[in-house]
Amino acid sequence: MKQNVALKGIKDGFLLNLSDTASFEELLEELDGLLDHLRAERKLSGETRQDIQLEVHSGNRLLNDEQKSQISTKIEEKSHFSIKSFTSNVLTYERAIEWQKEVSLEMKVQTVRSGQIIDAPGDILLIGKVHPGGVVRAKGSIFIIGELHGLAHAGIEGDTTAVIVADFLTKAQIRIADSIEVIDNEDEESRSSKVEVAYINDLHILSFETLDRLKKIQPSIDKVTGGLF
Template sequence: MKQSVTLKGTKDGFVLTLDESVAFETVLSDLDQLLEKLHSENKEQKEVQKGISLEVKTGMRLFSEDEKAKITEKISSKSQFQLKKISAEVLTYQQATEWHESNSLQMEIQTIRSGQVLQAPGDILLIGKIHPGGTIRASGSIFILGELLGLAHAGFDGDNEAIVVADFQTDAQIRIAESVQIIENKAKNQAGTDEKQFAYINDLHILDFEGLDKLRTIRPKMGKVTGGLF
């Protein structure tokens, strides 16, 4: 009869795979038998290596916290393994929600005043004005349809590919990942109208500005990520 637990060695330790199609109680029983067998084999050895790294893989099945606790207790009490993690090939609802938020464009319509902070887990489109002392932060890119007089921090988790699109005003502060720049004097183009620009990290790892007509050339994947805004 096929066992519901399979143990294989890797360069980093061992991987224990649990059959996703078998009832949990059967998995526990087979795991118990496997650990007993290993314990008996270890008794015959003069030296038993302790603290061997072990990862448990559950395939397309998500275990409850109670089930994980039972597996963890059995491994810790009946083996020399040090359990590193229990992983599955599917996402929990919370993980799926977090992934969706970090890969979607969030839209907000509001005015951000001094002392207020607006934060997004992915890209964000703000329709409104950011006053001096106001802050907008995103782990992805920031698109502002309005004046930026406060702080816009894109890629705050370290994403150097993020950009900031806004009506940049004098004294506005732009941050992308760890790079920072303050608008000292708002420039005008030759026609006397405001030039629409975006901020980005260039190939020299310097925060730079270009016209929106260069956005697709500099960030060719940006249209796909943001649903084709540009």
């Protein structure tokens, strides 16, 4: 007989696998049996640990809120487990839209003035000037066609593979993940514009390279941006 509910130990607790082919009623019935068995074993062994972390994985089945509530209630009432999360192989519509934004290039044509903040869920191409006090932030990379006098912060959630492409011969603050560089060229008016790539090198230091090195620095750049470079 196929086992529709299976429990196994993982690094930080336990994983409860629920079959995605059985009916939900069958899952609840087998879950009851499993919890009763575990409770009996726990009583015999004298186990006293509480709130052991449990991840519930439903495979190719997406559980709705009511189903999650029923499972949570059973587990909380009949076991020592504390549910950490519900996971599955299925994306919700909302998460799919969020993921699409994260991996797509967002383009904006505007001037970013002092006090303004532009946020992007993935990569961003900004065509326009960023004034002192203006901020451009992105989870991914930042590409600026225009003057950068404010702050450009790529990889705001810790992505050290993100890059910033801009004219760095201007007064600006550059950040990638937790690394910071302040550009302060006193003679910038006498120097020609030069677009470069800012990135985190193998020594975990924020470095600059010429634009023609972009593909080598980040080989997957054309896949993410749709072949922009």
